[in-house]
Amino acid sequence: MVTLKELNTPMKIVWCPGCGNFGILSAFKSAIIELGLEREQIVIVSGIGCHGKIVDYVNTNGFHGIHGRVLPLATGIKLANPKLTVIGFAGDADCYDEGWDHFCHAARRNVDITLIVHNNMILGLTTGQTTSTSQPGFKTKSTPFGAISPSLNPIANAIVSHATFVARGFSGDPKHLQSLIVEAIKHKGFSYIDVFQPCVTFNYLNTFEWFRKRIYKLEDHEVTDKWKALEKSLEWGTRIPIGIFYKEERPTYREHLPHVKSKSLSMMSIADMDISEIIETLM
Amino acid sequence: MKVNDFSILIGGEAGAGIARSGFLFAKACMRGGLHVFCTIDYQSLIRGGHNFYIARISGEEVYSQLDHVNLIVALNAETVMLHKKDLSSNGGIIYDPADISPDSQNFQQEKLKLYSIPLKKIVRDKLKETQLVIRNTVALGTVFSLLKYDLIFSEEIIKDIFKPKVAEINLKAVRAGFEFAEEHFEKNFEYRLRKIENAEKRIFLNGNEAIGLGAIKAGCKFYAAYPMTPSTGLLHFMAANERKQNMIVIQPEGEIAAINMAIGAAFAGVRAMTATSGGGFCLMSEGLGMAGMTEMPIVINVAQRQGPSTGLPTYSAQADLRFILHASQGEFPRVVIAPGDIEECFYETMQAFNWAEKYQLPVIILTDKYLLESYTSIKPFNTKRMKIERGSIITGIYKGDEKYKRYEITATGVSPRALPLTKRAIVRTSANEHDEYGFTTENPEMTTKMIDKRIRKLVYLSRELEERNIATTKFYGHARGREATLISWGSTKGPILEAIKLLNRENIVVNYLQIIYLQPFPKNKVENVLDKAKKTIIVENNKTSQLSSLIREYTLRDSDYKILKYDGRPFDPGYLSQKIKEII
Numbered sequence: 051m052v053t054l055k056e057l058n059t060p061m062k063i064v065w066c067p068g069c070g071n072f073g074i075l076s077a078f079k080s081a082i083i084e085l086g087l088e089r090e091q092i093v094i095v096s097g098i099g100c101h102g103k104i105v106d107y108v109n110t111n112g113f114h115g116i117h118g119r120v121l122p123l124a125t126g127i128k129l130a131n132p133k134l135t136v137i138g139f140a141g142d143a144d145c146y147d148e149g150w151d152h153f154c155h156a157a158r159r160n161v162d163i164t165l166i167v168h169n170n171m172i173l174g175l176t177t178g179q180t181t182s183t184s185q186p187g188f189k190t191k192s193t194p195f196g197a198i199s200p201s202l203n204p205i206a207n208a209i210v211s212h213a214t215f216v217a218r219g220f221s222g223d224p225k226h227l228q229s230l231i232v233e234a235i236k237h238k239g240f241s242y243i244d245v246f247q248p249c250v251t252f253n254y255l256n257t258f259e260w261f262r263k264r265i266y267k268l269e270d271h272e273v274t275d276k277w278k279a280l281e282k283s284l285e286w287g288t289r290i291p292i293g294i295f296y297k298e299e300r301p302t303y304r305e306h307l308p309h310v311k312s313k314s315l316s317m318m319s320i321a322d323m324d325i326s327e328i329i330e331t332l333m
Numbered sequence: 334m335k336v337n338d339f340s341i342l343i344g345g346e347a348g349a350g351i352a353r354s355g356f357l358f359a360k361a362c363m364r365g366g367l368h369v370f371c372t373i374d375y376q377s378l379i380r381g382g383h384n385f386y387i388a389r390i391s392g393e394e395v396y397s398q399l400d401h402v403n404l405i406v407a408l409n410a411e412t413v414m415l416h417k418k419d420l421s422s423n424g425g426i427i428y429d430p431a432d433i434s435p436d437s438q439n440f441q442q443e444k445l446k447l448y449s450i451p452l453k454k455i456v457r458d459k460l461k462e463t464q465l466v467i468r469n470t471v472a473l474g475t476v477f478s479l480l481k482y483d484l485i486f487s488e489e490i491i492k493d494i495f496k497p498k499v500a501e502i503n504l505k506a507v508r509a510g511f512e513f514a515e516e517h518f519e520k521n522f523e524y525r526l527r528k529i530e531n532a533e534k535r536i537f538l539n540g541n542e543a544i545g546l547g548a549i550k551a552g553c554k555f556y557a558a559y560p561m562t563p564s565t566g567l568l569h570f571m572a573a574n575e576r577k578q579n580m581i582v583i584q585p586e587g588e589i590a591a592i593n594m595a596i597g598a599a600f601a602g603v604r605a606m607t608a609t610s611g612g613g614f615c616l617m618s619e620g621l622g623m624a625g626m627t628e629m630p631i632v633i634n635v636a637q638r639q640g641p642s643t644g645l646p647t648y649s650a651q652a653d654l655r656f657i658l659h660a661s662q663g664e665f666p667r668v669v670i671a672p673g674d675i676e677e678c679f680y681e682t683m684q685a686f687n688w689a690e691k692y693q694l695p696v697i698i699l700t701d702k703y704l705l706e707s708y709t710s711i712k713p714f715n716t717k718r719m720k721i722e723r724g725s726i727i728t729g730i731y732k733g734d735e736k737y738k739r740y741e742i743t744a745t746g747v748s749p750r751a752l753p754l755t756k757r758a759i760v761r762t763s764a765n766e767h768d769e770y771g772f773t774t775e776n777p778e779m780t781t782k783m784i785d786k787r788i789r790k791l792v793y794l795s796r797e798l799e800e801r802n803i804a805t806t807k808f809y810g811h812a813r814g815r816e817a818t819l820i821s822w823g824s825t826k827g828p829i830l831e832a833i834k835l836l837n838r839e840n841i842v843v844n845y846l847q848i849i850y851l852q853p854f855p856k857n858k859v860e861n862v863l864d865k866a867k868k869t870i871i872v873e874n875n876k877t878s879q880l881s882s883l884i885r886e887y888t889l890r891d892s893d894y895k896i897l898k899y900d901g902r903p904f905d906p907g908y909l910s911q912k913i914k915e916i917i
Contacts, residue, residue: 061772093753095597105761106772111753113600114763114773115593116623122590126597126605127753129581130555134601134753155586309576316602316752318579320552321721328546328574329713332536 051086054079061106070247070258071100073221074168075107078137080224081231082110092135095124097149099141100175100249101168118149121156124163131314132162132304135235142169143181146202150182153204157213160239161303166231167204167242168221170249171256178252188255205283208242209276209296215241216279216296220265221248222258226292233294239302246292261290268293337367337392339524340399341476342416343469344385345408347378354406354469355386356708357494358476359537361487362390363710366532370395370827372707372903377562377646383411390526395709396674397827400907403524404479406472407433408452420445423523427475429453429468448518450475455509462502470503474510479518482526484511536713540705541566543675544634544698547682548606549578550716553632555598555605556582557591562646563702564608564636588613592620592633599629600762602726602752604686608634611653612643618660621695623764625665628740628748628787630689630696632682637701639901648901649702651823652875654883657699658852664784666791668696669852673807673826675709677849683719684803691724692747692790699851701874703903704824727751731758738769742782746789795853805855808862809833810844816917818866819845820859820892822880824903825872831906836913843870843913848880856887863890870894870916872909 057079065071082092092110096102098117105112111134115123124138145153145167156165172190173179179192182202189196208216215237219227227245234241246265248258268291272278279296304310343355352373359369370389376382387398401421407413407428413435420426425446426435431453452468460467470491477484484507491503538546545567548556556571558564568584575582581598585591591607598605609617614635624631637653639645657669668688672681678700685696727749731737737758741748748769751758761771766783768774798805809830819829826847836843846862848855863869863884871881871892876899881892896912898904 059772089759090754090756093601103773105763109759111760112762112771113597113627114761114765115627116619116764119589119593119620119623122585122593123597123600125585125590126555126557126594126599127601128597129583129594130598130601130603130605131754151586152590155590307576307581309579310581313579314601315554315579315581315598318552318554320554320604323550323552323578325546325550325714325716327577328549329536332538332542333534333713 052083052089054083056089057082057109059107059109063107064103065100066251068250069100070170070221070249071104071168073224073227074166074245074247075104077221077224077227078166078231079108080228081235084228084232085235087135091133092137093127094137094139095120095127096139097141097144098175099144099168099173101139101141101144104139118144118147119152120144121149121152121165125156125159125161128161128163129304131316132312133314136163137235138163138165140165140167142167142171142183143173146182146204154207154211157208157211157240157242159303160212160214160300162239164234164241165243167244168247169244170247170253172249172253174249174252185255203283204244205295206280209280209283213242213296214239214298214300215294217243217294218292219243219245220261220292221245222261226267230294237297239300264288264290265292266290268295273297334525335523336525336527337390339404339480339526340387340389340402341404341406342385342387342402342419343406343408344383344412344416346380347375347382347384348380349384349408350466350469351384351386351408354473355388357470357487357490358473359388359708360490362388362482362526363535363537364486364489365483365526366529367391367526368393368395369537369710370397370707372398372703374902375647383415385412385416392529396830397903397906399831400905404476406476408469408472409433425479425522427472446522448475448479448514450510450513450517455513456506459509460502460505467502467506470506471510474507474512475514477507478511478514479522480524480526483528484508486528533712535710537708537710538675539566539708540675540678540700542570543678544682544700545570545574546714547679548632548686549574549580551604551683551686552721553604553606553686554580555595555603556580556607557585557594557605558608559584559588559591559613561610561613563638563705564610564634566705567608567634588616589620592617592631595631596620596624596627596629599631600753602728604630604690606632606634608636610636610638611640611656614653614657614660621667622661622663622665624695625661625667625787626663626764627762628693630693632685632689632696632698634698634700636705637699639899645901647702649824649903650874650899650901651701651825652879652899654699654822654851654875654879657697665787666692666694667852668694668794669699669850670696671699671823671849671851672704673823673847673849674704675711676714678704679714680719681849687722688794691722692794693724693750694790699823701824725749727755727758730756736770739771740767740769740783740786742769742786745793746786747793791853798850798853805850806858807847807849808844809847810842812844812865815842815844815867817843817868817870817913818862819843819870819872819913820848820862820880820884821872822848822851825874828904828906828909829872832909832913835906835910841914841917851883854883854887859884860888863888868893868916870896870913872896872904874903875899
């Protein structure tokens, strides 16, 4: 079983001191240890943004991809080899802006992968511009007169897109987040956690303090009730819920493929493929 | 009388079953030992408009359509209007008097034969069917009667391709058409088809199917693609074979997802492929660059059609060569292979997977509508000819003393590739510049080393191509003393080979260089041919002669002449031979 030390890499962490990403990093490592996973069976995939550097900071297999494409990459990996535990990390701009079209389809498809979105409601690595989860009126260098459009609601979107595990965490509460990550990885199908992850350098509005004042943990919430989940997902303002919103058991994409079932495509012998039957049909 | 040298055009509205009927006719001819080439012309719509199918039948091998056809089956009036100019002087037209009343006065063809047959009436009254599309099969029966070709082959095919109930109707229909012709038409049609005894068994397929077969034979287990003409046929073929061949074939939300899924699958260790046309490839460009940077073996079939932008969505072109060679930012190695016929589609696809894995890079199979959607009868593939070469792959347990380096700097630039799940190996990859372990770096020395490493792979690949004498080009004809040397790439090969046959009949002898590898470019082989050529003529389906500029880039030599066509339609051999004669 892997230890915390073995999960560390020699890379120097270059997130800003106090960055919300630290909470996600520690919660994730602890979750891996709690789950008893081996490093070689895990693949983490990240996109572009401050979050993307996480591939350098966790000593498992990893793929630091390009902006917005975490989900199709993770999907390809998992479909090819279901024996791998595939966890995607994305930022809010990465997943909800550039890669938004992949989000609802990944939810619908229900490939057995986990998506963790570092949602700081701002573009950090490009030095502070608005994203689709920024609050309306939010002033940044790209929106000096304030963001115009209402914020995207990714939780509600995930629910109506048939995601089978929808949760929200807070990087200021890594213990709680760890439990969500453990549940998400254990879940069979597409599991998704949006994580409030304050950007201490550029987001002057949505700070740790701002979140602490508002968030509360979902308790006595029926996670299999879609209407209730949707109702909770719309709650925003003075009180913002975190925890598991919705959960259901639905066959994964691969379970709809009786010919491959849980077989790894990468383990199949390809040395002498037989195409004679197809050739026969062309005669 | 002409025996076993015949072309037919079946024309009508979209949705009238033109392609099905053409397919039926062609396959019936092939089963009788004849050689067949077929091409279809259709518009980007589902109903209405004008579609036509040309099938050329011969006693010897054929590589393309000709400029003329000998018989037209006109399922609407437009077919006659549009194609009467394509009819040979002693040709004929089969038509339904309910649709058309062609007047032989209006035709230039002196010995034109008009075959009036009440197709719809036969369907309705004799066959008691409501499905109008059955008339096509009635017309085919008539065609076989005129050609004096045994009905047995079409009956066999009908039984093979239709479900029993539908087959029964079609069998009745083909006989009805045959009998009507026997009863009503003079037996003086100039053209005859005769079966060839003891002919070798052949297969009948198009470029999409040949590429699909090549991919399956190569062990492709993951295919992700979004529909786009003319690559869609490959998606259909792969999907149809998904379960029997233990593949995963997926149609995701778009081309960006498709290429990223393929890259993900390749990372996991699976031979993965995608396909699209120019517009979709625009979207894939970022993914292509990531495959280059992360050194992921993927194969992409880019099926050209006439652009720019949406252009002519269902017509052919060769105008994306420069785009394919340069797509995506930065410098990284890629292989670009352009098969010129159905056989090459199969073998080059197999080869593409080998290069992709052996050198860990993206390989593009550059094709076009004309190649992918035209059918040819060919000898079944020699499936033993090409071996699977996967290059350096580590699975199971990594036994190295040091920590595994996914991007180890080696002499050839190729690093041993551990697949995720290999014990004791952490496989880390990054689209950012990275060090040997796959960790992000911005270090100038490491950046230089890594770019050198990736580009070096192409140098070694080029060397292997030469050492193993891989057919990166093909040469037809004798090197010296010829009147001109034609040079082309891709699907122009078929019409060129036919044009050469026509020229030979007039004792005009030209030779022909087909360039198959566009990257790495076979500079030496091309130079050798240029050295001996009297005149060079570049033949391409584009406006700016992109191959000429490529040859100039590598050899510092201009071509002497160019024959270019960019109206979406392939060259006809007669037109091409005429142009060549004008130059000579």
